[in-house]
Amino acid sequence: MHDKEQWPRRVVITGLGTVTSIGLGVAAFLDGLRSGRGGVKPITGFDTTGFAHANGCEVDDFDPARWIHHVDPDGLGRATQFAVAAAGMAVADAGLSQDELRARRSLVSVGTTDAETRDLDALAGVQLAEGPEHLDPNVARRAQAGRLSTGIVRELGLTDVEALTIPTACAAGNYAIGNGFDAIRDGDVEVALCGGADAVCRKNFVGFYRLGTVAPEVCQPFDKNRKGILTGEGAGILLMESLDSALARGARIYAEVLGYGLNCDAHHPVAPDQDSLARCMEVAHRNAGVKPEDIDFISAHGTGTRANDVTETGAIRQVFATPPPTVSIKSMIGHSMGAASALASAACALALTEGFIPPTVNHGETDPECGLDCVPNEARPADLDVVQNNALAFAGNNAVLILGRHREAAR
């Protein structure tokens, strides 16, 4: 059946599902990216009494019952609900019926930082107040990382499927997408639903707050006056298939996945390493068959901390003689942790299709230590061919993804 197919297969993105603080669904997300909308508000997901400031980027208009139809939403933690909703959106966006999807062998791979730690927080509270004998069995059951991917399998009724969660912290989305790329490329599966999900939780906020990295008001990557990250939440799930499969069914193609690179600093538990990140970009370029000068813009990890922004731009300068525009959508949607690089990948795919570079908002004055063109405050029309999406994580886990525009004429 694969007689006419090229091997290894080319892999394309044909469906996007996005749950973000600037909109549910791909149309709202695209509109937010184009208009530079910000999702920052005071956090409501946990009691913020006692913190000097507690702004974040929460998804505040999410009604699980609207997006989840086949499993009881109450049996899913908030991060799994986001993942399941985003997967459903991606399948619908790809124009695949449930029957068509179920007939294909698939991979479900979901990245995360904290999985259902929001539930673990709640259980820790109950345990303090009432004792460990009184934990809610339903919450204890659903508070497992593996459920982020099996929740999607249950909702979509998949049977011929491999489902894994990739808790590789804040780079996990790119890891999961790379995993799906490899699986389709080598013919292991026909469809991959990959991305990332996380829900705002006390544990995570407290940790970053204690490290002094939470910004009091807004997230300002690459800005001289940046004050840190804003924790966020959401999910991004990409539906990927082979190019031949997409062409055969006449699917709309957002972008081609050209390749990705992974490496580990193996150096420090939390601080990034410039040389190692530069190597990861080089590996990604080599795997994708592109040169630095081919990259039309970089979607940076761009958390808005000094440690990240200076290290990341330093690494970019090491690899790029003339760095391309380098933006951070975290300025709009905050740091959605395991969902971050998945949502940034979705943003890159939309940018390629729609011909624009998303802006870095809240930008006043560029930090001379960074000195990059961060496309301040307003989206920029651009004819794009190849884009790069960076992701870094605690433990020195780097992941760089390269996407390319699919041009019909080139076929």
Next chain:
Amino acid sequence: MNELVLSAWSAVTPYGVGGEPFRAGVTSGREAVAVLDREAHPGPFTRGAVIPDFSAAKYVGKKGTRTMDRETAIAVTAFGRLIAECGDGLTERPGEVGLVLGTGSGSVQSIMDFTRDSLTGERPYHVDPARFPSTVMNRATGQSAIRHGIKGPNTTVAGGSLTGLLALSYALRLHKGGHCARVLCGAAEEYSTQRAWLEWHGRGEAERDVPLGEGGAVFLVEPAADAHAAGRGPLARILATRFRAYHAPDDARQALAACVRGALETAGVTADAVRLVAPLGLGGALAGQEERGIAEALGDVRPRMLRVSALLGDTSAAATGLQVAAVLAAAGSRGLGPGEAALVTGVERDGTVGCALLGGV
């Protein structure tokens, strides 16, 4: 031929630290579950299987281990043993070595202790910042790379009781995709009071008498030619991994049978070649579904059964990894024989099944 093999392994288990105590324990069928020291292990279980006299300070060293969680200590120790057994050549080019580790939800004890400190401190941010990294689920994987200088892809995988099989499958794909020359791959789980309470509440009443265990199993995955070149005889060829899902508890049998048949077909192996089977054997009624699914796929074949959970209890995320180690332990130092195959299976409560098929060398 560039076929991937398992060419070395190690384990940290209630039998002790290292592969040899595990081999001796599993092959003799000695039960490691015992009455728990209730002072060290309060919580709902009176019996369990813990690694004797194990601590990060003792096995990883005193330096920088004050805040090291138990799961991380287990993983770092297991990978350390494996690397030591293989010699320095293994990590000579650290950027070409991948490290893949399966976990449940990281260290739930560390996560929930951190939240508790926030809830009970004078201020909600009066927490120990040095303990924050242990609340992130890639901690054990990252520390294993940091402690052993492994700079290739570093990936954490979670999938309930199928975690070990999913980590192996991920490792195969990572290698096939050209991301590394070899992969150190495994799965780990810690015994903690917090995990015990979560398991207790999360399980059905009927399953509450199954004791909890802990441990870690790690493997070296590399091309057969590289194993030979390094003087390591391959222990087993990795013929196939396969996964499926079921949507009603009674369908787990059928799903697993289809899964095993698929693996056999992919590998071009007939059922009568299967000499060893290591099932998960957990999940109440699901264990029966698993046994029947295996029987259905293998027909009249009567392989030797290795029932690791009967010896070590429920080791959750480490379970299927320890089952792979049990197959290698049973196969001995020369590995599975020519023409022999071994099957490792698992059934996860949340509706997924999986298997790995290993072949003789």
